[in-house]
Amino acid sequence: MPLAKFETMLKRTMGLDIQSIGRPMLERALQERRGSCGVDDLDAYWLLLQMSEPEQLQLIESVIVPETWFFRNREAFIEMAQLQPQRPLSASQPLRILSLPCSTGEEPYSIAMALLDAGLPPPHFHIDAIDISPQSLDIARQAVYGKNSFRGNFLSFRDRYFALNEQGYALSETVRQQVRFMQSNLFAIDLLAGQAPYDVIFCRNLLIYFDRPTQHQAVTILTQRLAAEGLLFVGPAESALMMQHPLTPLKAPMAFAFRQGAPKQETVKPSAPPAAAIFVPQAPAASLQPLLRSSGVRSTQSRTGAAAETLATLPPQPPLATVQLLADQGKLGEAASLCEQLIQRHGTSAAAYYLLGVIHDAADRRPAAADCYRKALYLEPMHADAMTHLAALLQTQGDAAGARLLQQRARRSTENNPS
Structure with a gap:
């Protein structure tokens, strides 16, 4: 098969499973690069590829489509800022953080802003950021961003750390100096x-x-590169995989965080809360208040006076947080079953179908995941997260045009309907 050698090369250099993006995308990338290089056919392009490392990177640039923004999945940054190591931090022994892949820099810079907002002095933490793409790293080092990098309604960090100029929003040197960018890849x-x-x-x-x-x-x-008791943050569809390694899931819904070390055996296993229970988050650390305010997370530290009145006005919620916890712990079957029970008892909702889709996604049940994302969009047509996840699934099926349309809709949704 003519594409087989290209697939093998991409897997060897960056670990890419071609099924994850679909062969049509690879075919388009090869034709685009072949034309740009002015060679007659794919055999000639293959020979060029063997002799040119820069061209290998150009091909990789053509097949990867980074999708990122500041404070994407805010829960991970909140959890990271709250759970700092037990050892004392200092300029000589700073908190060491790795962001890989870092894409165009939004993630490592978000980490830096979260820690600064949590009150950690700049000399007390350092961030290494790695990506395979030189082009993405150039954008990250310039640290000037357009409006697509800022999504949602909680953008107070932009006022604190960015200055608007003719090119876009320029990041402050205070944040930039905390991150060191390097070109490499995981393998x-x-x-x-x-x-x-x-x-x-x-x-x-x-x-x-x-x-x-x-x-x-x-x-x-x-x-192997994580310290003892260190924290590893992964994506929603990757949490089940973590349970097959000596890692312990944190009880932090939607953070998808794991601590180095196998889970300890519990002598008494707590029973799951009843289906009608209402989830109330734990009070955050006081040092996190600036970050929580900028992220839109409610504090329950005080339940008297105005805070009690605010809590009293909140409508009862089905315990989707319990489903999230089960999914975070890799108990995907239990999570899916409970989520389906909630839908039956409390009626359909976009939030429930979206969460069920994420669970199916994590269990590699892609048709079921796509069905749930579509149901979520039927109930809430501008559900940006459902659109983003469905777009990723369409991409793996080779429907690049459909995926692109959904990604565009998701961006418009977050810009026009901030939440």
Whole structure:
């Protein structure tokens, strides 16, 4: 098969499972690069590819489609800022954080802003950010962003850390100096050679592009670079994979966070709360208040006076947080069953169908996941997260045009209907 050698090369260099993006996307990328290089056919382009590392990177640029924005999945940043290591932090022993892949820089810069808002002095933390794409890294180092990098209604961080100029929103030097960018990839032989382990690693929405053996290899590499008791953050569809490794899930809904080390055996297993229970989040640390305000997370630290009145006005909610916790812990069957029970008892809702779709996604039940995302969109046509996840599934099925339309709708939704 003419494409087989290109597929093998991409898997060897970046771990890419071609099924994750679909062969039509690879075919389009090859034709685009062949035309740009002025060669007659794919055989001639293959020979050029073997002799040119820059062209290999150009091909990789053509097949990867980064989708990122500041404080994407805010819960992960809140959890990261709250759960700092037990050891004292100082300029000589700073908190060490890795963001991989870092894309165009929104994630590592969000980490920096979250820690600054939590009151951590700049000398007390350092962030390494790695990506395979030189083009993405150039954008990250310039640190000037357009409006698509800012989504949702909680954008107070933009006023604190960015200045608007003719090119866009320029990030402050205070944040930029906390991040060191490097060009590499997860499977590079010399990746982070000689570097001390990291207290926190963000590796979100990368493993979904690998086949199962490569996924397990990737998790092993990550845990080898994670300090004892260190935290690993992954994407929603990747949490089930973590349970097959010596990692302990944190009880933090929608953060998809895991601590280094196998779960401890519990002598008494707590029973699940009843289906009619109402989830009330735990009070956050006081140092996190600026971040929580900018992220739109309610504090329940005080339940008297005005705070009690506010809580009293909140409508009862079905315990979707319980479903989230089960999913975070890798108990996908239980999570799906409970979510379906909630839909039967409390009626259909976009939030429930979206969450059920994420669970099916994590269990690699893609048709069921797509069905749930579509049901969520039927109930709430501008549900941006459902559109984003459905777009990713369409991409794997080779429907690049459909995926692109959904991504555009999702961007318009977050810009026009901030939440």
